[in-house]
């Protein structure tokens with residue numbers, strides 16, 4: 221049996237899967253946690269990938285890595301990190317993002333140039349922040365990698381030069397997503413001097429080899445890998461509720477949304493991945509469970525025991541600041557609390573807030589692409605919640621497909637590795653069978669409409685969305 225390995229080096233953990241290259245059947249899997257926080261020593265990701273792949277890597281005939289997008293891994297001339305990496309959900313570079321967008325001629329010009337309007341998540345804004353806040357450290361930066369590039373190097377034979385792919389590169393802010401070319405002048409303008417960039421590797425190209433000689437693929441961003449892992453087709457909308465909340469769809473053509481709500485990423489297969497991302501998703505439920513002193517199942521049980529609408533309690537869940545809408549300094553806001561509010565209402569309001577946020581992400585994606593979804597698929601850690609599953613069709617306003625529980629980012633990376641081995645114009649046809657279909661429910665939908673209106677009113681009371689362009 222030919223075996224391929226896929227890695228998901230995501231925000232909260234590193235997951236490795238070893239699969240049959242013929243059909244994607246998982247033969248072994250492992251997960252190792254990452255340190256918490258939005259600023260992390262990237263060497264911790266090396267330790268995690270070492271632990272996740274120990275005893276598995278040597279069984280793989282090819283490997284590829286999917287990783288959390290955007291993170292700034294800045295290295296000195298010896299390839300040593302100059303400081304901790306700043307992650308996609310670190311909002312300290314919000315003012316730098318505004319400055320860079322202005323320097324590029326405004327949001328529309330920025331979207332035309334790189335495919336997206338820069339917000340604090342983008343790597344380039346973190347470089348500008350570094351230049352201004354830590355100039356001595358910035359002066360030592362000789363090269364800049366993304367998290368997946370850095371993890372790929374760990375698996376590569378010593379002496380390998382850094383490499384990346386079009387999908388992850390399109391989240392840097394110094395890459396033209398439409399034409400898939402680096403824009404080193406934008407990096408230099410942000411950092412204050414030039415720095416070297418990883419070699420761009422094509423979707424099915426071998427980028428490097430492990431010390432044992434197994435081919436390594438280009439890897440990609442975690443959302444691009446998820447699209448590969450699920451075999452997303454035109455018209456599918458993937459809603460992923462992991463650390464981030466994401467609504468994404470594959471597209472043959474690039475987008476350039478001047479409002480900045482939809483980011484116009486490239487994908488890992490030669491196309492594009494328009495996407496709306498929120499900073500706050502699964503952790504809304506983690507925090508709520510911790511406050512209520514229950515585990516994830518306990519929170520779901522409590523939420524399902526409350527009346528729809530949570531007794532009038534509404535949560536605007538921007539605990540970590542927010543990016544969609546772009547409100548990096550926002551905080552969480554509760555409204556409607558009374559002396560009749562119960563623990564169950566609080567649990568329910570947290571689940572409803574997560575799903576309202578996901579529903580708004582779908583709406584914005586549909587408005588920008590002009591395409592009503594053919595299927596909505598739901599994945600990510602929080603999709604394991606019974607409450608999220610039960611309420612999703614009502615809030616998302618459609619039937620919802622739940623693919624079997626699996627690590628689709630790691631599987632997508634494995635599929636890329638199998639593509640490198642097998643060659644050809646398209647990745648191997650692995651089927652994702654057995655999705656559960658949750659039917660749309662008109663009664664639930666009507667009640668969710670009221671909750672969504674309350675959620676939007678609370679959001680607008682503190683943070684207005686940019687208008688949908690017409």
Ligand SMILES: Nc1ncnc2c1ncn2[C@@H]1O[C@H](COP(=O)(O)OP(=O)(O)O)[C@@H](O)[C@H]1O
Nearest residue numbers: 230231232233462463502516600601602604605
């Ligand atoms: N049954 C569950 N109910 C709610 N949240 C869950 C459940 N299982 C896992 N999660 C949450 O999902 C998140 C991890 O999801 P994952 O998609 O792996 O994130 P990431 O890829 O961003 O690291 C964690 O915040 C975790 O607490």
Ligand SMILES: O=C(CO)[C@@H](O)[C@H](O)COP(=O)(O)O
Nearest residue numbers: 230231288289308462463464
């Ligand atoms: O910033 C984005 C997308 O633009 C995030 O989706 C990150 O890619 C992190 O992903 P998860 O760890 O939540 O999967």
